[in-house]
Amino acid sequence: MSNKAIVEYDGKKLELDAIIGTENEVGLDITQLRAKTGMITLDPGYGNTGSCTSDITFIDGEKGILRYRGYAIEELAEKSTFLETAFLVLYGHLPSQKELNTFSAGISAEAGLHYAMKSHFDGFPANAPPMAILSAMLNTLACYNTELLTTATDGPKFEVPALKIMSKVRTIAAWAYRTSKGRPYMPPSPRLSYCGNFLHMMFSQPFDLYEVIPEVEKALDLFLILHADHEQNCSTSTVRMVGSARANLFSSVAAGVGALWGPLHGGANAEVIAMLNNIHDNGIKLSDYVEAAKDKNSDTKLMGFGHRVYKSFDPRAKILKLHVDRVLDKLHIDDPLLDIAKQLEDVALHDEYFIERNLYPNVDFYSGILLRAIGIPVNMFTVMFAIGRMPGWIANWREMLCQEQRISRPRQIYTGETLRSYVQIGSR
Ligand code: CMC
Numbered sequence: 196m197s198n199k200a201i202v203e204y205d206g207k208k209l210e211l212d213a214i215i216g217t218e219n220e221v222g223l224d225i226t227q228l229r230a231k232t233g234m235i236t237l238d239p240g241y242g243n244t245g246s247c248t249s250d251i252t253f254i255d256g257e258k259g260i261l262r263y264r265g266y267a268i269e270e271l272a273e274k275s276t277f278l279e280t281a282f283l284v285l286y287g288h289l290p291s292q293k294e295l296n297t298f299s300a301g302i303s304a305e306a307g308l309h310y311a312m313k314s315h316f317d318g319f320p321a322n323a324p325p326m327a328i329l330s331a332m333l334n335t336l337a338c339y340n341t342e343l344l345t346t347a348t349d350g351p352k353f354e355v356p357a358l359k360i361m362s363k364v365r366t367i368a369a370w371a372y373r374t375s376k377g378r379p380y381m382p383p384s385p386r387l388s389y390c391g392n393f394l395h396m397m398f399s400q401p402f403d404l405y406e407v408i409p410e411v412e413k414a415l416d417l418f419l420i421l422h423a424d425h426e427q428n429c430s431t432s433t434v435r436m437v438g439s440a441r442a443n444l445f446s447s448v449a450a451g452v453g454a455l456w457g458p459l460h461g462g463a464n465a466e467v468i469a470m471l472n473n474i475h476d477n478g479i480k481l482s483d484y485v486e487a488a489k490d491k492n493s494d495t496k497l498m499g500f501g502h503r504v505y506k507s508f509d510p511r512a513k514i515l516k517l518h519v520d521r522v523l524d525k526l527h528i529d530d531p532l533l534d535i536a537k538q539l540e541d542v543a544l545h546d547e548y549f550i551e552r553n554l555y556p557n558v559d560f561y562s563g564i565l566l567r568a569i570g571i572p573v574n575m576f577t578v579m580f581a582i583g584r585m586p587g588w589i590a591n592w593r594e595m596l597c598q599e600q601r602i603s604r605p606r607q608i609y610t611g612e613t614l615r616s617y618v619q620i621g622s623r
Contacts, residue, residue, distance in 0.1 A: 369396035422583025499560030
């Protein structure tokens, strides 16, 4: 079999090399296309564009497969912890006990924020969206760590900012929530786990410490594992793109937060709950809602459904659906939104429109119900996604720099006016 493809246009011919991945994915190398033929490729939304090669995450959207560094998401969800998975995503191998202890200790040690950062939180209005605060405060962290504004990919100049961001993102997230509630900030407690510490900073009161419930802690840990990486999605591509200009890690991940905020990406988890609440509170018939979601003239969408890559099912949604049942059971919660979600899924999965377009529930369809059950307020849902995605963003930023990637700079096909003469309007 030849591993070349031939492009022929206007009498010019070019042989393109096929680049074959370890899972036999095939990409045509078009890096010489413009130099040799004067043409570019056009792919708005990058549906057919591979922007890089990567060793981090593998997805087979047709088969519903997701693996971090070769490990199946189902196995990691069952056997791993978020910190172990984060180490795996960042460094490419599962940590030894010693490596994990050092990593965990580093994360615990970095949980606090510089005292002066408190005044930055104080400057936000009470109802400021926590995603806006998160992005702003990740950049603010850079101001307190100017010696770490490098593009180092190894040694303390990489490891220290990576640990700081992985750890402090929880503190920033929890304090963003407390800002929105007008509550005093709760300092981290080093004796608590990654998730326990976050819950403590979110919910403890000065004289009434939050008691971490093991089921809640475990459910949150699972949520974070399922969000740890997802190859070249919108926010990760943003992080890579910003980093390709040799921007530091703080500003690159802060840009990732901005992309994640969008309702078509990470913001969908909050939109799903808004949709289910709307159906519940207004007694909307599910078939009517699905009809509206199919209507191209309406703004309604079935939030938490559909995915650019998954065309059979999203394995994260499958795992979440199973655990939502278990967690609600253990916490003795009866959430009417879960019943609505299950029925809505059933109606959509039997509808020709959704079948034809291979639209299935994605990770966001059930994650909001899990987060609600463990007490996370809706305006924090996408922030939780950002905490989970942090190892993926950092690993992708680092990999891109290790590959010495050129600055990301797509081209375009210009469709505007051709040259015209300037005609002065009136006298000046
Ligand atoms: N409800 C109704 N129709 C839909 C939906 C939906 N949720 N998703 C896709 N479609 C239709 C779409 O209108 C199009 O129809 P047609 O072929 O007739 O024009 C067809 O399905 C293909 O969809 P697309 O918009 O071309 O797909 P995309 O790959 O550009 O977008 C998506 C993917 C996730 C943005 C989209 O499915 C969507 O908007 N879903 C709802 C938002 C959501 O749940 N986002 C979370 C994604 S998973 C978390 C993460 O971001 O990683």
